[in-house]
Amino acid sequence: MTATIPSDQLDDLVLVLDLVRSGAARTRPELGRRSGLGRTVISQRVGHLMRAGLLEDGELGPSSGGRAPRELRFRSGAGVILTAELGATSISAGLTDLAGNLLAQRTEASDVARGPEPVLAQVGALFDDLLAARPDAQVWGVGIGLPGPVEFATGRPSAPPIMPGWDGYPVRDHFARRHNAPVWVDNEVNAMTLGEFRAGAAAGARDYLYVKIGTGIGAGLISGGHLHRGSQGCAGDIGHTAARADTSVVCRCGNVGCLEALAGGAALARDGEAAAKDGGSPILAERLAENGVVTAEDVAWAAQNGDRAALELIQRAGRLIGDQLAMLVSFFNPSLLLIGGGVAGAGDHLLATIREVIYGRSLPLATRDLRIVRSSLGDQAGVVGAAFMVLDELFTRDRLAKWIDAGTPAGLPDLTAA
Structure with a gap:
């Protein structure tokens, strides 16, 4: 059913609802100050939203000298x-x-x-x-x-x-x-x-970059306070950009030399298993014997425990990812770069290497106030x-x-x- 609400009333309803939902206004007087709408209009729009089941009265708010105003609440439990x-x-x-x-x-x-x-x-x-x-x-x-x-x-x-x-x-x-x-x-x-922008470490960051390092590698962009998807929805697909390194490894997308194929979780597992089999990593050889496979998490764990071959794999992946991100940082100039995903959370060596490369290769102005930290919300x-x-x-x-x-x-x- 399509509502037949006049355009100006609909604009007011959206404004009032957004102010209450966001917590920017908690009482009718605050709604008036924040919205610029008159008391009668505020009363009408709040009444409409209450009849729709979207708002309800809450506790009494603080008094500014007269009668204490009743707080308004968004009915977040309605669905x-x-x-x-x-x-x-x-x-x-x-x-x-x-x-x-x-x-x-x-x-x-x-x-x-x-x-x-x-x-x-x-x-x-x-x-x-x-x-x-x-x-x-x-x-x-x-x-x-x-x-x-x-x-x-x-x-x-x-x-x-x-x-x-x-x-x-x-x-x-x-x-x-x-x-x-x-x-x-x-x-x-x-x-x-x-998720990080609305409820995590990126709250309040109007220009920020999120990078997931898991089995694959991908990125998301908040630009000017809005998620940037691109014209067809594939903005941020950095996993299938060409890394400036070995171009002989075939990626699952069919191309060769993709960042994901060289530095993602599947790549770390593949190269870690090779190190286990050729004798380069005794720790990973033990994991392979115990479990029949080597995972990216195994490689990160081995690196944390001093395994030289595993540490070299982690640092190589960090350098490759850092190279690509340095270009994005100079191009996009975010204030925050969040690193998430299962591989990123497995140890400190990867994040440390990524930071080193980005700060070393990006424009000084682009990194002057840049923070590079882990995702706060995790899984x-x-x-x-x-x-x-x-x-x-x-x-x-x-x-x-x-x-x-x-x-x-x-x-x-x-x-x-x-």
């Missing part, structure tokens, strides 16, 4: 958002309230190369598990992060290098049918970037960011107009077309 971050080797699913607060999370091993149907069935089972603890929760939306390029307008993966069988798969439609709710799909690194960044992706879309002016009188976007999967 829930289902989210999932799919990596190459794992799935993390989450449930948040309407303020993006993480209520529950489940993580399982998975293999995205199995194809969309079994992997999305696994996501669906995790969603069912999360909802089982809250049987009365109303699903307002679903947010999905995928480990490959996604055309944001359609929610379909586009020729993802590590996702055979996923090209063009209607991920959005799959979950829209299942939950009868609007669904948005993006690259997982964009979700992580948004929660993707599921939290996917929730904010959904919330930001639901509360846009044009979409809010389509569901405000119903009081909920649940049951309106076609909202994504707005």
